[in-house]
Amino acid sequence: MEPVGIFYGSTYGMTAKVAERIKKAFGRSKVEVFNLKDATIEDMKKFKNLVFGTSAWGIGEMQDDWEYFIDNLPTLDFTDRKLALFGLGDQKEYPESFVDGLGTLYCRLPDKSCVVGETSTNGYDFYFSLAAKGDKFIGLVLDEHHQKDVTDERIKKWVVQLKKEFV
Ligand SMILES: Cc1cc2nc3c(=O)[nH]c(=O)nc-3n(C[C@H](O)[C@H](O)[C@H](O)COP(=O)(O)O)c2cc1C
Structure with missing residues (x-):
């Protein structure tokens, strides 16, 4: 597998911690983690496999x-890149x-054809989410407020999936 670049936006550090846990789950694969506030598009260009993470704010807002x-x-x-998305919420x-x-x-991505890493909405309890399409989320969804006991298991399963879907 080509190296992986994880880029996250995080206000209180919850998404930042999850990004490090995702890196750890990749084991010996080459993975670098970037806080988006210190990152540039040139950093992203170095990776064929990308992971973007954000928390949720206001009305449909991404992290700042x-x-x-x-x-x-x-x-x-x-083109020739793969992109997986993860999000935190409550x-x-x-x-x-x-x-x-x-x-x-996801809506604001200029190219969605490269997106991998869909997951099931089973096991979550909510009325509506912009991140859900039918019974799938468009990436990995984590709730560190109410379901933190299953976060490691969700990350582990997702990373196994990404190792197959990444280039
Ligand atoms: C003012 C405010 C608005 C929020 N809005 C949402 C929301 O619309 N949907 C959601 O799932 N979580 C929402 N959250 C929860 C955050 O996304 C959640 O706490 C997340 O774990 C924060 O991660 P971070 O510290 O990495 O930014 C909100 C939290 C606050 C304080």
Whole structure:
């Protein structure tokens, strides 16, 4: 597998911690983690396999650093690249906008054909999410407020899947 670059936006550090746990789950594969607020599009261009992570804010808002960064993405050629997405949210406090930041990030991608890493919505309890398409989420969804006991298991399963879907 080609090296993996994980880029995250995080306000209180929850997404940052998860990004490190995803890196750990890749084991001996070459993986680098970047806080988006210190990253450039040139950093992203170094990787054939990308992972983007965001938390959810306001009404369908991505974490702030994604809001600032997202307009750089059209200068990245997604041909021959794979991209997996993960999002954090709170399904009890925000059941009608659960992980919407992740859904918005997906909507605003200039090229969606490279996206891999879909997961099932089974095991979550919410009314609506911009990140859900039928019974699938468009990436890995984690709730560190109410389901942190299953986070490691979800990450592990997702990384096994990505190792097959990445280039
Ligand atoms: C003001 C506010 C708004 C939020 N809005 C949402 C939301 O719409 N949907 C959701 O799933 N979580 C929402 N959350 C929960 C955060 O996404 C969650 O706490 C996340 O783990 C924070 O991660 P971070 O520290 O990496 O930014 C909100 C939290 C706050 C404080």
